[in-house]
Amino acid sequence: MTAQTLPTPPFRDPQLPPAKRIDDLLQRLTLDEKVALLHQFAPAVDRLRIAAFRTGQEALHGVAWMGPATVFPQAVGLGATWNEDLVRRVGEAVSTEVRAMRALDDRVGLNVWAPTVNLLRHPLWGRNEEGYSEDPKLTSAIATAYTRGLRGDHPTYWRTAPVLKHWLAHNNETGRDVTSSSVRPRVLHEYDLRAFRETVEAGAVAGVMPAYNLVNGRPNHVSPYLSEHLRTWTDEHLMVCSDASAPSNLVDSEHYFDTHEEATAAAIRAGVDSFTDHGTDGTKIVERIQGALVQGLLSADDIDEAVRRQLSVRFRLAEFDPEQDPYADAKDFDTPAHRDLAQEAAEQAVVLLKNEGGLLPLSGDTRIAVVGLLADECKLDWYSGALIHRSTPLEGVNDRFGAERVTFAEGVDRVRLKALSTGAYLSVPEAADATDEVRGAEGALDPALLAGRTDLPPLTTDPAGTDLALIDWGEGALTFRAPDGRYLSVAEDGYIRAAADQPGGWVVQEIFRLEPSESHENGHLLKHPGTGRYVTVAADGVKVADENDANPEVFELIVTEPGEEAVTRAAAAADVVVVVAGNDPHINGRETEDRPGLALPAHQERLLRAARAANPNTALVLVSAYPYALDHADLPAVLWTAHGGQAAGTALARVLAGDVSPAGRLPQTWYASDADLPDLLDYDVIGARQTYLYFEGTPLFPFGHGLSYADFAYENLNVLAGGGPDEGELTVSFTVTNTSGVSADEVAQLYVRAVAPSVPRPRRELLGHRRVTLAPGASTELTFRLPLSALEFWDVAHGRWHLEPGAYELLIGASSEDIRLRTTVDVEGDPIAPRPVLERGLDAADFDEQRGTEIVDRAKESGDAVTPTGGASGGTGELVFRNCDFGPAATELTVEVAGEGSVEFSLIGGPVLATLTLDQPTGDPDDPYTYTALRAGIEAAGVHDVHLKLRGPLRLARVGFSG
CATH class of the missing domain: 3.20.20.300 (Glycoside hydrolase, family 3, N-terminal domain)
Structure with a gap:
């Protein structure tokens, strides 16, 4: 044969x-x-004719790292659309481009690492741009839509295979x-697991x-x-x-x-x-x-x-059935439909935070000053593809209103750097333009092909020097731009060249920091964080110093034109000022780098104040990957959008002009100050009262907030208790009417609040939402079918989901705080039973309240224990367990502990009943998992709240009782 x-x-x-x-x-x-x-x-595996396979193709908001592709808004911007249908279509477009690109380049993988479903619990997280929302329900809805688009609709074969990031907390x-997130069971089940679970259960x-x-x-x-x-x-x-x-x-x-x-x-x-x-x-x-x-x-x-x-x-993925592959001939790439979708997504992601006095929308004959560091930028992030097309806010406004009606001032300081050792100034030598050499498909520019070049001449010094644009991103992070538009960058050979189209890369070689010189009153050292070295002037050019160079150059920074002056001139000559501020996604808040605070960078704050002082008709547009805290009292209009991809500027201009009524909604709380934030490493959203679910302060802007150019009325709330597979369902319906003369989208939101819960529950919790388009005067009836299981909480006393009987308030409105309709329903359920501690004991991590503790691993394979915070030195921590039923009598207490220290047992309101002490460590310092049982006699009967005090570097795994 x-x-x-x-x-x-x-x-x-x-x-x-x-x-x-x-x-x-x-x-x-x-x-x-x-x-x-x-x-x-x-x-x-050649003998079986099996091809090589690669897991992992980044596709968070477009095909990344593989060259030119359609770039959609950042994930947090897609979350701000609150629109599953739109996000599903974005997923379809991205996966179609994955397939089309793979047909030309087999390095492009079909196993896509997207979306990121980590909840945006803390706004200082450096990767805030990658998530969808702080709310698990909204996150899972958007993530499910994106994965369905990525997967495709064939019953057997998948267009791409999505992998969710990043499991867990x-x-x-x-x-x-190296850090550990202490996540108690209620937070684990009700918050962190939930976004993953609902997306996985959806089947894509x-x-x-x-x-x-x-x-x-x-x-x-x-x-x-x-x-x-x-x-x-x-x-x-x-x-x-x-x-x-x-x-x-x-x-x-x-x-x-x-x-x-x-x-x-x-x-x-x-x-x-x-x-x-x-x-x-x-x-x-x-x-x-x-x-x-x-x-x-x-x-x-x-x-x-x-x-x-x-x-x-x-x-x-049909790898073994190529003849059956329904996606084998996918060729759609950078199509008109994809370009339109990128613009639609960018438009829907714009959130109007404030609009007083009718400043927006702008009329067509308005003279507009467009100012700010982001005004003429279309920023990419670490997970973007290379731009084929781009639109900055300035370009968008020019196109929409006419360039003759628009003035521009970036607001950067123009500076020269004087080397004090010679009195000469840094100078950018003339070089043949290299940009055209690195343009790919349809002229797309790949910044990576510019940054790191060593064939361009390095900076020198001369008596005249070169005026540089100094861009201050805050927290001491500076970038310098040459007159030809390229950023100063350090290549592998250590020399500094004007060689980067934008700051970027895993290690950003375009960032510098000025440090005061101890030897010169007005002098500064120029440090390059990417290498950790200082800038020096050598005979053959300007470079970063060698490791053993103890004499870096001292520079005097001479400001030839402050950025505020240009902003003031432009603002004073305009009818309306649009200040475009925000962040560069590669600087001060990105993968590997959390933000230190919520404030807008000081230089951008000065530009904003200069514009406002020169012209009261000032609108602030924040283009950023995360929220800010800012004083907006004297600003008539404020908008926010995530970095919106290739169509960001066009989309923004259409919103400013009223061609599109804004309908984006905040996917996370915007806090008023850093004082409102918990510690970055405090993952207990319940105990620390985090996110809109539990936050008890007054936010700058609440979760779900977003204004419109239209007005909407909410009416005819109706709630029916009915059947379903488990005979447990609520049907909620109401009518939304556009009462204005403007066609617009509205995002109706449904929340719930347990009126008198026996355990801490959310102040309000999103159960559903719907984004609808309504013509002037039009109405629509929205209906939500809610399983009663949506009202359950995780019962730590019994280790299961529990529906508590009682009153639940249903809240319907335009944000978590803008409630238009409300009603209360009474729900039947099972009363909370006391903890059966004689039968089940107490797992230490199943506490109701804690202070000064963290959850750690009971063993390497599985299980939890609790230890006082403080590491090996130990400390003092407290645990509270509510409603513990000791039956007719408990006479003995047993604790399973490891390490050394003591456990003090009492009933709240009563004296200490037992103190159990480990005088000697149960294992060596490298083995914290050697447990022992300590016993003591007690007298307890009936139902009580239990208080445990832990002292020293011990791990408490479990508490048992016997009669």
């Missing part, structure tokens, strides 16, 4: 069930071949690979990516929650892809395991199926897995399970 007549193996038969096909392929692969598949860059970049998710951080003392890459929760939510195989270098972090930075073999084995047993580590080189991971197999830390069955989940995704 010749090779041409060999029968088709079962794994290539599309008529067979996927499980049988995977079984067949698994038994054909050798163990070595299976092991090799577990690296991100899985090699080909991940909202800090500061120490992100191929997998998840664990986050860098630890949760309750245990790295996410060995989290038991992957099996205990994630994989119970769907019958589909879910592939878990590690984050980059995170497997090595288990040993190298976290020191959670002693050897990489042990760490890799633990990750695979926990459920990690693809290892993103050491770039394209899979040999290290293969060696570690093989070593774990030899040491008996892994079995062949463990490898099979991981490979099975990977293969399931590859089969869904």
Whole structure:
């Protein structure tokens, strides 16, 4: 029999069930071949005609890192649309471009790492731009829409395979690979798991990516929650892809395991199926897995399970059925439809925060001054593709209102830098323009091809020097721009050149900082944070100093024109001023860097005040990846939009002109000051009263807020209690009417509040929303069908969801604070039973209240314990457990503890009944998991609140009682 007549193996038969096909392929692969598949860059298996496969293609708001592509608004901007249909269509367009680009470049992967569903709990998180909302319901709705678009609508084959990021409770970049998020069970179930769960249950998710951080003392890459929760939510195989270098972090930075073999084995047993580590080189991971197999830390069955989940995704992508692939001929790329969609998304993402005195919309004959650092910028972020088209606010306003009616002032300071060692000034030498050499498809500019160039001449010094634009981004971060528009940048050879189209890259080589000189009163050292070195002037050009250079150059900064002067001139000559402020997504708040505070950078604040002083008709447009705190009392109009991609400027201009009535809504609370914020590492949204769900202060702008050029009336609220699969459902309906003469969108929002809960519940909680378009005078009836399970909370006393009986207030309106209709319904449920402590005891992490404690890992594999904050030195912490039923009598107390210290037991309102002390550590300092049981006699009967005081570096796992 010749090779041409060999029968088709079962794994290539599309008529067979996927499980049988995977079984067949698994038994054909050798163990070595299976092991090799577990690296991100899985090699080909030539003997079976199986191609190489790569997990991971960034596609957060467009195809990223693969060159020109359609760039949609940042994820937080898509969240601000509150529009699932729109976001689904964006997902479709992105995945279609993935397919089209893959047809030309096989480096483009079909396993896309998007969306990010981390909740925007804390606005200082550096990656705020990547999430959708602080609310789990809204986040899951938007994420589900995006994954459905990415997946496609074919019943068998997927256009792309989405992976959700980043599992779990991940909202800090500061120490992100070593910090632990203390997440108690109620927060875990009601908040952090919820966004993931509802999106996975919707059926368009191929997998998840664990986050860098630890949760309750245990790295996410060995989290038991992957099996205990994630994989119970769907019958589909879910592939878990590690984050980059995170497997090595288990040993190298976290020191959670002693050897990489042990760490890799633990990750695979926990459920990690693809290892993103050491770039394209899979040999290290293969060696570690093989070593774990030899040491008996892994079995062949463990490898099979991981490979099975990977293969399931590859089969869904039609890799083994190319003739059946419905997306094989996808060619749509940068189409007119995609361009229109990018503009529609940018328009819908604009949020009108304030509009007093009718300043907006602007009339067509208005003379407009467009000013500010973002006025003529179209900024990209780390997960953007390269722009094919772009529109800045200035360009958009020019196009819409006519350039002859528009004046512009960027507001940057014009400066010269004088080298005090010679008296000469920094000078940018003339160079042949290199921009055209690095333009790709349709003239798209790839900044990465400019930054880092070494073929351009470096800066020099001369008596005249060059006026540079100094852009002050706040927190000491400065960028300098040459007259030809290029930014000063440090290349690998250390020389400084005007070589970057924009600041960018993993390490931003365009940022500099001025530090006062101790030797010269008006002198400054110029430091380059990317290299950690100071700038010096050498005979062959200006560069960063060598490591052993102890004499960096001292510069005098001479301001030749303050930016405020240009802004004042432009503002004074205009009818209306539009100040465009905000951030550069690569500076002061980005991946690896959290923000220090909410304030608008001082230089931009000065520009805003200069414009307002010169012209009271000033509108502030914030273009940013995150919220700000600002004093807007004397500003008649304020708008916010995330960085809106390629059509940002056109979209903004259409909103300013009234061509589009703004209808974006804030996806997170805007706080009035830093004092309103909890610590960045405090993940207890309930105890710390975080997000709109629990925040008791007055926000600058509330969750769900957004104004319109139209007016809407809410009427005819009707609530029916009815059936459903479980005979437990509420049907809520009401009418929304556009009472104005302007066609516009409205975002109706439905919230709930438990009137008299027995445990802390949200002040109000989003249950549903709908974005609708209404012509002048038009009405629509909106109906929401709500399962009563939506009113449940996680009952820590019994470890289950619980529907508490009583009154629930339904709140309908235009934001979480702008409530137009309300009614109260009485819901039947089960009364909260006391904790049956004689039967169940108390798991330490199931507290109702705490002070000065954190949750840590009870053991490396699973389980939680509680310890006082303070690390190895220990401290004092307190736990409260409400409504503990001791029955007729409890006479003995048992605590399971490790380490050393004491546990003090009392009933609230009564004396200390027992103090149990560990005089000697239960294990050595490197083994905190050796537990022992301590016992003491007590007398307790009936129902009481329990108070425990923990002292010292101990771990409390459990408290038991007997009669």
